[in-house]
Amino acid sequence: MTGKGSRTRERILEAAHDLVMRQGYAATSIDQILEAAGITKGAFFYHFKSKASLAQALVERYAAFEEGMMRDILARAEKLSADPLQQVLIVVGLMEELFEGLEGPHPGCLFASYCYQNELLDEDVKQVCTTGMLEWRRVLVSRLEAAAERYPPRLAPDYRSLADMLTVVLEGAFVVARTLGDSRVIVEQLRHYRSYLELLFAR
Known part of the structure; x- marks a missing residue:
């Protein structure tokens, strides 16, 4: 081309x-x-060829962007600390930094936008969305489990659920921020998640 x-x-x-x-x-x-x-x-x-082929290209482009962002954030966290718990806390902190400078509400996540209209999309598009979310889960679960070995938590959580909680917090924050017209909500909710992790693994 x-x-x-x-x-x-x-x-x-x-x-x-x-x-x-x-x-x-x-x-x-x-x-x-x-x-x-x-x-x-x-x-x-x-x-x-069609709107459907555009949908596929859009989600593949977004998945590549997400993967690149995830790699960059993880690389920065690993450079700053070898401690798995600190790595997770740094990841969340770096995400806070990403959203702190927003002028208006964040538009949200393309994966989530597509999921709301799942019935209109083909299986290949759905699979890209699923793979993207599962990769975030995999990365966080491995570090949360390693953190638990070093710092046994006060309660024994399901680590997949705890990892998914970051996505849930973000997506919910996007909705609230957009509704209220206040992007600070995103940073505040990420801080709550980080504080929860700190309390859960408190030494």
Whole structure:
């Protein structure tokens, strides 16, 4: 694909992502994407066979972004500490930093947006969403279990559930922040999660 073709494809994906995050997949039409991206219908169908193929490309692009962000955050945490509990706390702290500078509410997570309209999506798209969420779980569970060996918790939690709690906290915070128009909610809820971990594994 030429440089111009790559730029056009990226414009389509960027416009589609913004529209889907604002109004949902079902409510986003190809015509709206064309207008937002400033392209012709022919240009759209040159890059994507259908709206369904665009949905697949969107979620794969988002999954790659999430994976890259996760790798970067984990690498920073591992560089700062070899202690598994501290690594998890640092990961949450770094996520707080990511959201502290927001001017307005965060648009949310594409995986979650897609999940609300699961019946409209094919199995390949659903699998990308599932794989992305399970990877976060896997990474956190391994560190939480290692932390428990070093610092036996006051209560014995289900570590998969405790890892999933980070996703639950974030997604809930996105909804509340968007409803109230206050992005500080996201940082506050992440701090609550971090405090809970500190209390659970208190020495």
